[in-house]
Amino acid sequence: MNEYVVEMKGIVKNFGQVQAVKDGEFTLKKGEIHSLIGENGAGKSTMMKLLYGMYPIDGGEITVKGETMGTITPKTAIEHGIGMVHQEFMLVNELTVLENIILGFEPKKGLTIDFEKARNEVERYIQQYDMAVQLDKKVSQISVGEAQRVEIIKTLMRGADIIILDEPTAVLTPQEARRLFEILNNLKQDGKSLVFISHKLNEVMEISDRISVMRQGMYMGTVDKEETSPLDLTKRMIGREVFLNIDKAHSQVGSTVLEVKDVWIPSQKETSKIRGMSFSVREGEIVGVAGIDGNGQSELVEAITGLRRVEKGSVILNGKDITNQTPRKVRESGLAHIPDDRNTRGLNRAMTIEENLIAVRLDQPPFTRGVLLNKKEQDSYAQQMVEQFDIRPADYHLPTSSLSGGNAQKVVVAREVSMNRKLLVASQPTRGVDIGAIELIRNTLEKAKKEGAAVLLISAELEEIISLSDRIIVIHEGKITGEMMAEEANENNLGLLMMGGTEAGKEEAV
Numbered sequence: 001m002n003e004y005v006v007e008m009k010g011i012v013k014n015f016g017q018v019q020a021v022k023d024g025e026f027t028l029k030k031g032e033i034h035s036l037i038g039e040n041g042a043g044k045s046t047m048m049k050l051l052y053g054m055y056p057i058d059g060g061e062i063t064v065k066g067e068t069m070g071t072i073t074p075k076t077a078i079e080h081g082i083g084m085v086h087q088e089f090m091l092v093n094e095l096t097v098l099e100n101i102i103l104g105f106e107p108k109k110g111l112t113i114d115f116e117k118a119r120n121e122v123e124r125y126i127q128q129y130d131m132a133v134q135l136d137k138k139v140s141q142i143s144v145g146e147a148q149r150v151e152i153i154k155t156l157m158r159g160a161d162i163i164i165l166d167e168p169t170a171v172l173t174p175q176e177a178r179r180l181f182e183i184l185n186n187l188k189q190d191g192k193s194l195v196f197i198s199h200k201l202n203e204v205m206e207i208s209d210r211i212s213v214m215r216q217g218m219y220m221g222t223v224d225k226e227e228t229s230p231l232d233l234t235k236r237m238i239g240r241e242v243f244l245n246i247d248k249a250h251s252q253v254g255s256t257v258l259e260v261k262d263v264w265i266p267s268q269k270e271t272s273k274i275r276g277m278s279f280s281v282r283e284g285e286i287v288g289v290a291g292i293d294g295n296g297q298s299e300l301v302e303a304i305t306g307l308r309r310v311e312k313g314s315v316i317l318n319g320k321d322i323t324n325q326t327p328r329k330v331r332e333s334g335l336a337h338i339p340d341d342r343n344t345r346g347l348n349r350a351m352t353i354e355e356n357l358i359a360v361r362l363d364q365p366p367f368t369r370g371v372l373l374n375k376k377e378q379d380s381y382a383q384q385m386v387e388q389f390d391i392r393p394a395d396y397h398l399p400t401s402s403l404s405g406g407n408a409q410k411v412v413v414a415r416e417v418s419m420n421r422k423l424l425v426a427s428q429p430t431r432g433v434d435i436g437a438i439e440l441i442r443n444t445l446e447k448a449k450k451e452g453a454a455v456l457l458i459s460a461e462l463e464e465i466i467s468l469s470d471r472i473i474v475i476h477e478g479k480i481t482g483e484m485m486a487e488e489a490n491e492n493n494l495g496l497l498m499m500g501g502t503e504a505g506k507e508e509a510v
């Protein structure tokens, strides 16, 4: 018998003019964790969507458990035991966890869904693989990590023994990622075969048995984990070394741009209510906000950007009170914002790259001439942005819905940092982007600062906070538990403050 449960050979996939996969290859052994890595747009998601039958292949051959597959559809993929947890979750917020898990099962005519039976089965998986979920909570009330566990359970309920996880850790805190890895190892012990897509090479080195690399739609080879290193993998992915260490310039810090004064912000979740927070950000400095996701970061950002009401206290931007102003008013006062959720807030997916790049400044010269839009200026601006930010494919007439995850993020970053702004609020700016793009985006933030912008950086990556920020504030349950200059910060002292600065936190923080 063949040692592979999946064999993909000579795979070709085109989307119109775009050759997403030119010569793809991938093999999966039973009971292994196989990572698939490569730059944004390399074709990783597409390869796995082809295996899951979301699009037909244009060439090549896919064999699953010894059977050469004709046209794969999600239905036949599921019948062959293939399950996929997508880059963007597909859960219905207003339904409960259990309802979401059951959704999609079609009960035979005349029969109703047997909720009790389903519940028992789900509970068995929860126990077996140690992946706690609260079955009767609405999806809108659970954390991202929990939503992901729900997605995994969904695949198991459909009988999957080949599970594809597309950048599962991009949205997780380091703590949640640890937990996911335990689950993945439990699944592997049980003989499941897993595909893991990630840009985080330290994770890849930790979890994988084998690692395959793609570059520009081409298969670049497979290595055993033991034979490689992060440096080696980077070279295989992009053909050069990458330097993530920012040459931090201490530029001239100027006057205060953002002032948050004893602000109280309500929230549905107890831990994320902001209870009296004060800080400021000045021209020419980057202030990093460190904290475990769900401790008020989103609420704080939403309040500053006009998306959430402040109960008490005030927010001053450029000397102007912007407390509880509309997002539009706040923008007019000099805010640029890279939101953490690029799909719902960052981009209009139906519009082209160009339209998205220009959306926030259509009413400003040089893009308007009287009432007529200046098409030529728009085109040359879009061209320049696409080049500068290495957005691929470089055709700015494409809708952003056709972009890979990381390239969509680059469009948002390009648009926001290029605005004429006093304050730049950057939430998870490098989430889901490849190592080359991380370098680019970090340098861009550093440049904005040098040009005099005040930058508020929210990131789940402590390493990112430490290397980019001048000053760091740490928050826990909606309060500031510490503030320090970046030189004094390390993962340990920040981690401790992130846990609330208690002794009990100390153990977990290491």
Ligand SMILES: Nc1ncnc2c1ncn2[C@@H]1O[C@H](COP(=O)(O)OP(=O)(O)OP(=O)(O)O)[C@@H](O)[C@H]1O
Binding pocket: 015, 018, 019, 020, 021, 038, 039, 040, 041, 042, 043, 044, 045, 046, 047, 392, 393, 401, 402, 403, 404, 405, 406, 407, 432, 434
């Ligand atoms: N539905 C689609 N329509 C048109 N083009 C697409 C579509 N899906 C993907 N592409 C293009 O195919 C190429 C590969 O995209 P894919 O999403 O597979 O990349 P990826 O390796 O997963 O990148 P990332 O790390 O950014 O998620 C990209 O150029 C992308 O723009």
Ligand SMILES: [Mg+2]
Binding pocket: 044, 045, 046, 087, 166, 404, 405
């Ligand atoms: Mg992808």
